[in-house]
Amino acid sequence: MDARERLERCGVAVTANRLLVLGALSGAGRPQTPQELLIALPGRMNRVTLYRILELLVERGVAARHNADGRAFRYCLGQGAAGHSHFHCTRCGATRCVDSATLEPGLSRLLSGLPMQVDMAEVTLGGVCESCLNA
Ligand SMILES: [Zn+2]
Numbered sequence: 129m130d131a132r133e134r135l136e137r138c139g140v141a142v143t144a145n146r147l148l149v150l151g152a153l154s155g156a157g158r159p160q161t162p163q164e165l166l167i168a169l170p171g172r173m174n175r176v177t178l179y180r181i182l183e184l185l186v187e188r189g190v191a192a193r194h195n196a197d198g199r200a201f202r203y204c205l206g207q208g209a210a211g212h213s214h215f216h217c218t219r220c221g222a223t224r225c226v227d228s229a230t231l232e233p234g235l236s237r238l239l240s241g242l243p244m245q246v247d248m249a250e251v252t253l254g255g256v257c258e259s260c261l262n263a
């Protein structure tokens with residue numbers, strides 16, 4: 129699915145800036161902080177514009193936002209709910225997306241037993257990444 133399709137499918141109007149942000153997110157291969165995105169984006173995007181776009185993408189489920197290390201928010205493509213978790217390395221600080229689709233049945237069971245309406249669920253894994261383990 130290309131960037132344009134992804135936006136349209138989530139009901140987000142396609143603009144040049146939104147396509148640029150989506151391109152930067154998908155090209156990165158790991159969750160990005162707004163600062164990293166500003167550096168990666170071609171040309172000079174206004175910080176406020178970037179934040180607005182990121183907010184919209186998260187709201188519409190195009191991108192996920194999380195703060196694995198409790199400092200900076202990071203953004204990546206895909207929804208933040210089940211099926212998509214994040215790993216944060218406490219040694220080198222690397223953060224990456226982890227496919228956690230196997231959690232889905234358990235999560236659905238948990239949610240169906242709760243009296244609240246749950247709109248988002250996030251699983252964050254922390255520990256030592258394989259590069260640090262092998263270092
Ligand atoms: Zn590491």
Ligand SMILES: [Zn+2]
Pocket residue numbers: 159192203204205206212213214224225226
């Ligand atoms: Zn992710």
